[in-house]
Amino acid sequence: MRLSSAILLLAGVSIATYFARAGMILILADRPMPEPVMRALRNVGPAVLAALVVTLVANPEEANSGVELAEVAGMVAAITTAIKTRNLIPTLALGLIVFWVVRAVT
Amino acid sequence: MLSLLDRQAIRDGFPLLLPAIPFGFVLGLAMSESAMPIGVAYSSSLFLYAGAAQLALVTLVGAASAWAVAVAVMVINLRHVMYSAAMAPSFEEQPRWFRILAPMFLIDQVFALTSLHTDLEPERFRRYYLTLAAMFYSAWQVLSVLGILFGALVPTSWGLGFAPALMFAGIVVMMLTNRPAVIAAVVAAAVCFATLGLPNRSGLLVGALAGISAGFLAESRSR
Structure with missing residues (x-):
């Protein structure tokens, strides 16, 4: 790829990404938002991040796409730990340990 | 001096930073093998600053047309529009410079952690956000370089690529x-x-x- 076209491509997607991140903050922050909009925005976090988790686990771009048993077991362990402890360190630790153990025995 | 709030931000951010390490290595390796000149590929860490989109960018270049690559990157990054909308109420009482600067650093991790702290008063919210932003941005620059230099050395068989999914699942639970x-x-x-x-x-x-x-x-x- 030519240097000039690579720079142009990177500049284009970087500027577009900045505006994807900044647009709503710059447009909406000064206006009082109607109640229904606030109600819809409240669940953006849980919805987008839950969908992100599914995408990360299933890796649709990878050759070995699909969900493995070890991934499901690790995820269940992590979610249970998060509910019980509300602390991310044991969540990650237990999730990974269960994932490794189940992967080793299956 | 680090304030108590800075330390809390670092403590909160740390578990999310760990899973970024293997990802940084994977990305760095992909950059060094990319059809893109290496300097430009690395600059995506500075200017695009979005892991999954960067990986798509440096791997698809050469295999697809520039337009197709740009569309793929933007579809991956569209979720940020939703983050931006969800964050807007917390920026109501923030100064203009922060509204312009902060979105540059609105990655998944920063969105996830700051959405758990929208009840902080404006000044403290800003401090918390900026500490996390500085932490993740600087770490990402270092990781990208290390990945370019040593990416081939980390075995993929460890399955560390699964860690980010676990962390985000934990954050969803807290929400x-x-x-x-x-x-x-x-x-x-x-x-x-x-x-x-x-x-x-x-x-x-x-x-x-x-x-x-x-x-x-x-x-x-x-x-």
């Missing part, structure tokens, strides 16, 4: 403080799973929108 939020998360995950076959991770957007709608309906019905 589930009421029934509509639970419904939003469950519907989003289910619809995303059903639409995984769509190109460029667009199932993520379909799932997210379905979840937001379901949460909205649940909140409307409960009042």
